[in-house]
Amino acid sequence: MTRTLTESEVIATVTRLTSARLTEYLAAEIVIPESTEQGLVYHSLDVARLELACELHDQYEMEADALSMMISLIDQMHGLRAELREVLNAVESQPEPVRQSLIDVIGTARFGR
Numbered sequence: 001m002t003r004t005l006t007e008s009e010v011i012a013t014v015t016r017l018t019s020a021r022l023t024e025y026l027a028a029e030i031v032i033p034e035s036t037e038q039g040l041v042y043h044s045l046d047v048a049r050l051e052l053a054c055e056l057h058d059q060y061e062m063e064a065d066a067l068s069m070m071i072s073l074i075d076q077m078h079g080l081r082a083e084l085r086e087v088l089n090a091v092e093s094q095p096e097p098v099r100q101s102l103i104d105v106i107g108t109a110r111f112g113r
Contacts, residue, residue, distance in 0.1 A: 004034070004041035013047055016054035025053055028064035030071055
């Protein structure tokens with residue numbers, strides 16, 4: 001079972017996070033904590049997202065809505081990388097003639113050669 005954090009624990013864990021900033025980030029849906037019988041709880045992924053949001057906020061003076069969009073794009077990029085990794089593993093598992101054929105097709109599509 002993964003450890004969860006309460007609001008006060010997440011604020012203590014993410015050193016640049018304040019209650020006001022967390023409220024902003026919740027409104028912008030940068031994190032969506034889990035609702036439990038004990039109240040809202042945060043997971044390790046939420047902590048990582050909040051640390052990134054605070055870093056971007058402080059370094060680039062980004063507003064919460066812009067942070068939400070930026071983090072969404074980062075999420076999409078990570079998802080695409082995972083999918084590409086799966087495709088590459090599938091190609092790697094193919095016999096050599098199939099791999100070479102795929103390399104040729106991809107090269108033509110990508111570089112027009």
